[in-house]
Amino acid sequence: xxxxxxxxxxxxxxxxxxxxxxxxxxxxxxxxxxxxxxxxxxxxxxxxxxxxxxxxxxxxxxxxxxxxxxxxxxxxxxxxxxxxxxxxxxxxxxxxxxxxxxxxxxxxxxxxxxxxxxxxxxxxxxxxxxxx
Ligand SMILES: [Zn+2]
Numbered sequence: 001x002x003x004x005x006x007x008x009x010x011x012x013x014x015x016x017x018x019x020x021x022x023x024x025x026x027x028x029x030x031x032x033x034x035x036x037x038x039x040x041x042x043x044x045x046x047x048x049x050x051x052x053x054x055x056x057x058x059x060x061x062x063x064x065x066x067x068x069x070x071x072x073x074x075x076x077x078x079x080x081x082x083x084x085x086x087x088x089x090x091x092x093x094x095x096x097x098x099x100x101x102x103x104x105x106x107x108x109x110x111x112x113x114x115x116x117x118x119x120x121x122x123x124x125x126x127x128x129x130x131x132x
Contacts, residue, residue, distance in 0.1 A: 015048040015105050015123060017084060026082035050105030051128065052080040059094045078103055078125055089124045102128035 017028035021042035025034060028048055034041035057076040074097050076090040090097060091106070103125040 015050045015080075017046055017048045017082070018043050019046040019082075026080070026084055028080065028082075028084035028086055046082075048080055048082050048084070050080070052078045052103055052125075054090065054097060054099055054101050054103060055079050055085065056099070057090065057097050059097075076103070076125065091124050091126045096127065104128040 015028060016030060017026055018030040018032075019026050020034035020037055021044060022037045022040050023034060025036060026046065026048065027034070030045065032043060034043060054076045055078065057074055059072050060075055061072040072094050074090040074092060074094055075087060076097065077085060077087055078090070079085045088105075090103060104127075105123050105125055
């Protein structure tokens with residue numbers, strides 16, 4: 001669904017989180033301190049896979065004025081494979097989203113998707129099977 005050269009570029013931008021080497025927990029967004037270990041925290045930056053699954057979602061029909069073209073859109077609670085749970089827009093049709101579906105992060109603004117008119121920027125997620 002994306003031009004081939006964009007597929008290559010997007011893999012350079014990974015989701016950066018933190019990892020506590022003391023207890024083995026990943027955090028996203030990144031934290032300076034592990035809340036479990038506190039002073040024993042041994043935090044390092046890591047690149048997360050950006051892959052995960054949908055654990056909850058809602059369909060948003062009421063978009064801001066300048067996002068009219070995008071509605072309705074899907075906001076999902078996504079559990080990354082490393083463990084952190086994040087809330088993100090999931091770029092797919094509302095009827096496509098399912099609990100447990102595999103998703104993958106996309107990064108940075110790289111233009112408009114022709115058919116749906118969606119503008120990608122920041123971190124959003126797409127169904128994994130579509131881009132693999
Ligand atoms: Zn820790």
